[in-house]
Amino acid sequence: MLRSEFLDLLLDSIRGRNAATLHTKKKCTRLVDIGDKVRLEFADSTSATADLVIGADGIHSSVRSQFAFDNPRYSGKIVYRGLVSIEDIQPWWHLSTYAVSWVGKDKHLLVFPISENKLLNVVAFVSVEESELGDFQESWVAVGNMKEVVSSFQEFEPHARRILELMPERPRAGAGQAIEDGYILGRALQDYLKSQSDDLGRWMQAYQTLRLPRAQRAQRTSREAGEVYELQGEGLKGKTFDECMPELRNRLKDRMNWVWLEDIDVMYEKLATEMRGQ
Template identity: 25%
Template structure:
């Protein structure tokens, strides 16, 4: 049987895993279910704990070229637009943490990871392979695909997201719990953004929802993500299109700049907010999970992609150290990553709740609420331990 790792899922987590393994001289094959490997037009944040890892994998120049180092990061009040600085997420983050805080187009990051993987192994990524079964064999692992093909290796990583087929085979699929919010997202050209908002990453908070916005793709595009409370939701997909009119109705009474940005989204997409139980055990034999497949989280701390990248690097380091004792490598990987990812998931949900409070309805009570809950010392408590973590330095 081949001495390689099979990665199921060609998203950011799967490609980061492949790149981290190839970077350390370990063979890998990536299997992605869709025939055309493209990331949708959405944004993400790369905080210092993520950027330092991508830099170490050789992507610094591309990330600095395509990512945006925001002039400021601000907390904003939903109706008045009053602003409070968030010091650790702006242009000073590199000085503070040793790596920058950048905003990125998800497609840009995906493309550079894919290109870097193919540069090291031209045929590493196979598309049109929908995984239907995985199992441990007497000499390694086997993956079966809907197209009738099989693949064998020494280990297998399920990096196939919240609807993970690998998790289904290992543990079954827990029923996600709808938590009463929906998200809206969209991308618009920067020239259609009000001047005040263009060079700033901002989080707007209100009694019933919140908005996060920032520039991406060299500052040429602007990413909008808004959350509003909805008692019921009907689907668990994040590619359902809506209308500008619907989105504007959900943000009635918000600041004119928010409403202007919404009105210029070509196609707003919407999806429900679901709580996925974090898997208590990731691995069985030589098969394990990574990223959203085992620790999905809301976007309130901007850590989904960063946690998957951390997972990838720690996994690759464990493989490098403990191969050919593959199960020992997976045991170390899981023991190192589970406590951290659980804490980030828990803090992400806490941050989601913190952004919605009735005190924010009135500007006077809002100022008191924000002064109390977003004091610089508290903001530091939320983020410092996340941003200071270096997956290349933890003991494996």
């Protein structure tokens, strides 16, 4: 699903139930502990108070920076993202599925359908040394140079390059573990309200206990998979493309099982049952 479609779905649901008020054009700059409440201070000199603040403001979070002092590190990869109309590629598409991966040395390309099979989500990864970045700055919304993208994949087969040539020069972004985050957070808050307890922190710790290991695993395995897709992983370096293929298949065929097969409702309910018994 396209992120904008998902946001519209959530927003329409919230408005239809009158469940919350959306304030736009607000930038939180500081949190202040005022006892049993938190004061949020904004860049426009306004403020608000809340029982709970959820800092979901991205990798450069001003909320998170008050509690954690680490800095994001460059992953060694640049990602180009875009959307292509499936209608535009149907006349020359050569495969039975629109969910395809192309792999190669130091780069790989993923495509898959979204928006009821109307759009093809295109994600192109290229390994680039940090010393080669120049003044390039990390951003989810930087506009890519399409000639540069196509040139990076000039050794890939014609259908892959043709898709890249159709990508528009405007930014796109995706979502992942945040959906699980929101779901488990919602369940924890629901149980807190049902319990008529004043210990909100205990239920937030339950959320942290369940979500942190899973989110960390997603980050770790994604990085490992990126190395495998680009034939950089242990045991792949120095081998030819054909020599890497059997090992690549073995490493990737079950990679997502833990995401799809682990039941997060069962995991949460086990933890919540233990808490209710305390």
